[in-house]
Amino acid sequence: MPGIHTAIHKDRLRHWIAPPIKPGKYVLYWMQQAQRVAYNHALAHAVEISNTLCLPLVVGFVLTSDFPDANLRHYVFMLEGIAQTQSQLGKLGISFVLKVGDMVEEVFKLSRDAAWVVADVGYLRIQRQWRAQVANALKCPYTEVETDVTVPVAAAAAKEASAARTLRPLLMNKLGDYLDPVVLPEYRMRQTIPKTPHLDSIDPIKLADRVVTNKNISPVNYYHGGPAEARQRLKKFISQGLAAYHVLSRDPTKHGQSDLSPYLHFGQISPVEIVREIQATEAPPAAKKAFIEQMVVRRELAVNFVYYNPGYDMYEQAVPHWAQKTLAEHIQDPRPYIYTWDQLEQGNTHDPYWNAAQMEMVKTGKMHNYMRMYWGKKIMEWTRTPQEAHEIILALNNRYELDGRDPNGFTGAAWCFGRHDRPWQERAIFGKVRYMNAEGLKRKFRINEYVQRIQTL
DNA sequence: ATCGGCTCGCGCAA
């Protein structure tokens, strides 16, 4: 960008509206996806612009009451993080403004006297619509900064990847180019702010209770939101879990995962920071490789999917053609078990492993990754049509998982129906789509220990 | 316990 010296990789920047710079009173960073201070390329770029223009920086965050499928559980987790981020920004002398209302309208109001607006990047439909509407309404320069992936999605691949194997080499070859540390520049305008708007510190529970429409799903005790919690979990994972990650992470009876996905979902920790921390350890190469496979390859395959497939949440577009065909051919197959939404939601099926997985999600806000595959495959087997199963999987996932409504969730649901996978031996109901059964759980794990652990929650 | 086959489409080499 002419005139703005930046340390941010150009592939992370998208300039919607170029200068000439409009006269204005401040630079606005519209914080939406990357709800953190540390390793936030968008915030760092906003500080660079603010320093260059000699204008103060304002960070604006808009709380909408009706984010699709979000409920009290998600809002409380998110606001626990926002409270920390607000306090961290305050210590840096950066103004933070929280607004409640319609996203586009409030961002537009916040940007009225802005000389420049910076935003982070989100990949879901609603996030892209918000940004497009804001960009159309603005009269000042508008720059988006891609900070919640390691490799920017368009730089990784120019089209939808058919499977992990096509994206993996692209990501791994480029990963090193995008792992520079993100150093927040010294904010030069802090003393020139006439008076820092003194916002009361946020009480996540009270604020969520006041704002949120959908209160029927209660917050969880097992995960609390915030960049500080995220960093603690990362440190603990590195010291206790990483060395055996490649051995234990797939076993639902073990505690072998990093449990960082809720924090990544709300942008409370940066994937770049995580990868740097992991690479800096002395853990066995196989452990690091297995973690990078999840953290970078699988996660950014999901970003690639929702970015390039506009129907990522719709059966007809999310599920590959060969799979739709084979599933349709088996639509009349007898189904030994058919469950209703209520039976599934309550974890009330004949299958104790499935019920345990459902209860893990309901109670803790996070189901073990391996069980997510099994859980989805079984819903497909136990409902009348794959379309209905796909809807139920997404609805339950989005309602109960703290990392619901994430690219990973939409991709995981589509994977159950063959996306990013290949055909297998044809069988009833599933056709050529990959099958999973309880025998596999028993063969691989002491799965009863998982059931017992969930029962004690 | 371990191994190959299952089955289709992608992507590279000719």
Place this chain on the structure above:
DNA sequence: TGCGCGAAGCCGAT
């Protein structure tokens, strides 16, 4: 145009 190869699993043969 042809062909090698994947891939977060299952199943049957050894």
